Amino acid sequence: MKKFLAILLFVFLLGFLAACGGEDNEESQKDSDSNEENTEESSEGSAEGGEWTPEQNIEMVAPAGAGGGWDTTARMAAKVLNEEGIIEESIGVVNKEGAGGAIGWSYIANQEGDPHSLFVSSSPILLVPLSGQSDHGHEDFTPIANVIADYGAFAVREDAEWENLSELFEQMKEDPSSVTVVGTSSPGSMDHIQFVRFAKAAGVDITKIKYVSAPDAGGITQVLNGSADVFSTGVGEVVEQARAGEIRVLAVTSEERLEGETLSEFPTAKEQGIDEKFINWRGFFGPAGMTDEQVAYYEQKFKELSESDAFAEIRTNYGWNEMYMGSEEYKNFLDEEKENLKGLLEELDLLNE
């Protein structure tokens, strides 16, 4: 019996070890709860001094499961911020997964005024509330800094009849439903909207576009086997296939050509006469009610992060682009972008605020 109990204990410990990432974070979360009173006191104190520094460990929420873009950004940023000594206090990454981000956002919305709780987000924080699936949008939080930009791409099979985006749109102007577009996410989300945005700029009737949503890497598969015609996705998803000559990238959504081998060969839509752009920005937010000093502190730290060599290396590995925006600029950018997206969704009859 003793022997058995020992084994059981061992299995048990291993289990916790395996979950240690999560467990640690849970602890730091408890810390932040119990220290809330302290925080309030000290933030008053520091407001007088004009400068603010964190008093306890920082919780960084990825409003998604482990392994996705938000999670990776959060984990890599936390790692560099701590390892390079940019922020001394330890940063724990917590996954609050679910409902395309809405679960995580509502969690942060409950931490109002707590300057030790940050989270990472990108375009969905604008799109998800617009489609009525989140009660919280970017207006309910404090934008701190944007750090990364990703771009989208439109790709077809290498033997497709369209040589470039203009040709594709010419045909779609005649008959919008002759082309099937495939993306990884549902209508009204990024993959769909970025295509619609360019199609609209080219004069296509966007209400008649056939769009299929294929999760789990189904998008690239469907283009390769000819089930769908155009793959609308992030540029990182198509580089390898393009390099191997399996697919042709009709256009990327950036204003200027991207840097890097293969990447620089992809034409922009702009050089084909379609004056539109789509940036999948990614940055950090805090809860509502942060003081100016607190925002200034984090703004500075994320700037250091963005400029560090360690983070530059991570950007290269993931194919992310540098795009720093401070709090004020970020907020204006988000407001403007949201108006634009709102118009598109309204036209598609997908608006459900």
Place this chain on the structure above:
Amino acid sequence: MGALEGIATGFQVALSLEGIMFVLIGVFVGTFIGMLPGLGPISAIAIMIPITYGMDPTMALVMMAGVYYGAVFGGSTSSILLNAPGISGTVASAFDGYPMAQQGKAGKALAIAAISSFVGGTISVVLLMIFAPMLASVAISFGPPAYFALMLLGLSAIASLSEGSTIKAMISAVVGFMIATIGIDPQTGTARFNFGSANLLDGIDFLVIALGLFAIAEVCYLIMNRAKKSVGSAKEIGSLRLSKDDMKEMSGPVGRQSFLGFILGILPGAGATIASFISYITEKKIAKNPDEFGKGSVKGLAAPEASNNAATSGAFVPLLSLGIPGSGTTAVMLGAFLVLGLQPGPMMMTDRPEVFWGIIASMYIGNIFLLILNLPLIPYIARLLTIPRPMLISLVIMFSFIGVYAISFSVFDLYLLLAFGVLGLLMRMFAFPAPPFILAFILGGMMEQSFRQSMTISGGNISIFFQNNISLVLIILSVLSFIFPIIKTIRTKKKEA
């Protein structure tokens, strides 16, 4: 570089001291993570990513791959002993594994699972080595109509998954279907049946349902029937030894399902879970005594175990040769490749042969390690069953709750777990079989999506399913598989009359 030369390079990498060490760490961690209900390879690998940053990429990936197939290997243990599936790929292993353990043959059940897993894993790695580049085209040949037909074929077997009333099996399946529609519909972006709750927007996680319907329901059943000595009191572990007859009985299903599992694993989206179910059904269909299934059949345990491990290697085909992740776990692994500065895709085999072949060769060695690691441990692990029942029941409940919470960190899911536990208990009391429910849930979601994708593509024309060769063949097979059992029953009835 030719394939032979590549394989040689691969073994050089995998058999180096470092390689052996990381394979060992990977499979060891994987086995234990797999055993714990809820904790799966996805979270384990995601947590490893920042740790491995800066490590030699080949070694890091060898280790992560070890965690993946190790978890599938180890996941069967809790399915067999506790009826609490360790990971979703081992749900089907509980169908016959748990009854076998309850009959006092836990040792034998674990041995069958370990050997079937080993053979399935090894055969599939050999297939992966030889055919990886060629099979890449299979992975992408399935369009939405073909997926729909494949799911249809899986579902056509619902009737055969049931014992007793076919009507009850159908009702059970329809409820499973209905549950699968909860959440945001990918084709329109609209939320369905979430009753305004954000908690249901993503639908219900498969493991919540599996642990509820199996583990929690079983525990409740044990408590309700505690007066009866015979229920759930397997004090005997039994011998580990497999008789010659057992080996003979296993060899057919293991051989066949290693191949089928591998092929299903290659298809993006299908994966180990669907493979294990389809293998279980196929074996039941072709068995001489299908009645034994569900009551502790050797074949019924060996088939899903060989298949889910084979599917794991299969999932590496699209990842390594195309850069297309076919499952949640391989998607996270793709992320790991990127962090380590590698880009899996059609060019990887020529650009970085040592990584490509190193991972494949390490899987071969990893499977041997898993067998050596697991077989001697069986007597100790199986003693779990000798714990007094009240303690065992508490342990199962605790592990199930921890497991579910570890998936989503959501308390709401714990209530769902309880709800499905109650549902499972009611189903059991009124003799509604749970397997058709589970099967309809996993196949139903994918079937609906591929049907609607096909409809969008064809502009609503149903003939799209008959224009494609793959889907045409699969649809004919489904119709046959649906009609045959009915004809069979009519014939036997006539004979009886």
